Amino acid sequence: MIKVAVMGFGTIGSGVVEVLSINRESIAKRVGDTIDVKYVLDLRDFEGHPIQKKIVHDYRTIVEDKEVSIVVETMGGVEPAYTFVKAMLEAGKHVTTSNKALVAEKGAELLEIAKAHQVNFQFEASVGGGIPIIRPLKNCLTADVIEEITGIINGTTNYMLTEMSEKGVDFDDVLKDAQAKGYAEKDPTADVEGYDAGRKIAILTSLVAGQQVDFEDIHTEGISHITSTDIKYAKSMGRAIKLLATSKHVGDGYAAMVAPFLLNPEHPLFSVNGVFNAIFVKGNVLGDAMFYGSGAGKLPTASAVVADIVEMAKHMDKHIPIEWRREKLELIDYKDFDNRFFVRVNESEETVKAVFGEVEFVKAEGVTGEVGFVTAVMPESEFETRTAKLAVIQKIRVK
Numbered sequence: 205m206i207k208v209a210v211m212g213f214g215t216i217g218s219g220v221v222e223v224l225s226i227n228r229e230s231i232a233k234r235v236g237d238t239i240d241v242k243y244v245l246d247l248r249d250f251e252g253h254p255i256q257k258k259i260v261h262d263y264r265t266i267v268e269d270k271e272v273s274i275v276v277e278t279m280g281g282v283e284p285a286y287t288f289v290k291a292m293l294e295a296g297k298h299v300t301t302s303n304k305a306l307v308a309e310k311g312a313e314l315l316e317i318a319k320a321h322q323v324n325f326q327f328e329a330s331v332g333g334g335i336p337i338i339r340p341l342k343n344c345l346t347a348d349v350i351e352e353i354t355g356i357i358n359g360t361t362n363y364m365l366t367e368m369s370e371k372g373v374d375f376d377d378v379l380k381d382a383q384a385k386g387y388a389e390k391d392p393t394a395d396v397e398g399y400d401a402g403r404k405i406a407i408l409t410s411l412v413a414g415q416q417v418d419f420e421d422i423h424t425e426g427i428s429h430i431t432s433t434d435i436k437y438a439k440s441m442g443r444a445i446k447l448l449a450t451s452k453h454v455g456d457g458y459a460a461m462v463a464p465f466l467l468n469p470e471h472p473l474f475s476v477n478g479v480f481n482a483i484f485v486k487g488n489v490l491g492d493a494m495f496y497g498s499g500a501g502k503l504p505t506a507s508a509v510v511a512d513i514v515e516m517a518k519h520m521d522k523h524i525p526i527e528w529r530r531e532k533l534e535l536i537d538y539k540d541f542d543n544r545f546f547v548r549v550n551e552s553e554e555t556v557k558a559v560f561g562e563v564e565f566v567k568a569e570g571v572t573g574e575v576g577f578v579t580a581v582m583p584e585s586e587f588e589t590r591t592a593k594l595a596v597i598q599k600i601r602v603k
């Protein structure tokens with residue numbers, strides 16, 4: 205029997221215990237042994253709850269118990285998760301986590317510690333919830349040079365943009381609705397300002413590049429400035445606004461960005477709606493591949509965590525190498541990148557033409573007193589210089 209400890213009995217941690225119970229037999233067949241939860245670490249006592257008898261409050265109880273060979277971290281945040289996970293790896297225990305903040309900041313270091321102690325540190329659930337993306341990148345797409353990863357990797361913002369588009373409602377109203385439904389947190393900053401997607405694309409880029417990409421270096425724009433008027437323009441262009449996290453291999457370097465984009469209906473991510481996530485991967489020999497599914501939520505995310513448990517249980521005495529060096533990768537400056545932009549300005553069409561030359565003007569139903577247009581493709585730096593001369597209301601990149 206393989207003994208497991210779960211650190212953090214919140215949504216995902218309780219989901220992990222549930223999945224291990226619902227699929228106990230099929231998991232045991234795959235592993236060749238049963239998986240048993242011995243401890244659950246939490247600050248709370250869960251008085252009267254069936255989990256109560258397994259609750260411990262001190263992580264050292266787990267560290268010191270040699271019977272526990274696999275530890276699940278579903279607490280969230282960098283500390284104390286980092287201290288606990290480090291101690292577990294140093295004690296020779298395998299660890300899986302769903303915690304993107306921890307992986308984005310400390311992934312390379314924790315992988316080094318895991319290697320030194322010949323155990324595994326896995327984090328499939330940290331990006332794309334239940335969608336398998338990390339294992340495919342590490343284990344399957346190994347014949348390819350990955351040229352691009354572009355994804356909708358935040359369910360909260362995708363739900364909000366979908367609702368804004370379908371119901372014509374404004375950001376503040378849709379945020380309240382998302383909070384009421386449990387899709388957005390009380391403090392929604394990490395999701396709506398794009399930081400959550402930034403951490404996730406930093407993890408994916410680090411794995412592709414094999415070295416540390418700091419999420420703080422990624423140019424990040426969220427969706428809190430998107431209005432119902434922008435949605436009207438998007439509709440009149442037959443496009444959809446999506447928050448994309450994108451990472452490209454350019455020459456010897458990598459460029460990454462999180463920002464809202466206007467997608468045309470032919471784009472593979474155009475029809476990804478609601479809380480769903482999708483990640484588009486382009487390999488130099490594979491071509492295009494898409495990974496689509498539930499990017500968040502209790503059981504989908506727990507499914508990915510438990511898949512890591514199964515993987516580690518099958519490789520109990522083997523360290524599975526994951527290349528992710530601590531040496532920091534300097535990203536290419538996003539300002540060197542070429543993009544097309546949809547722009548709304550408080551100017552005349554003549555002024556716009558004087559600044560940008562020939563552009564495509566766009567009208568939206570019921571919108572007056574401003575001018576909307578789409579530029580030619582140009583470097584971000586050139587776009588910034590040109591728009592500095594205009595009274596800009598909004599700018600959204602166009603794919």
Ligand code: HSE
Pocket residue numbers: 333357358359360361395400499500501
């Ligand atoms: N708020 C996140 C999302 C949770 O919606 O994608 C999963 O990381």
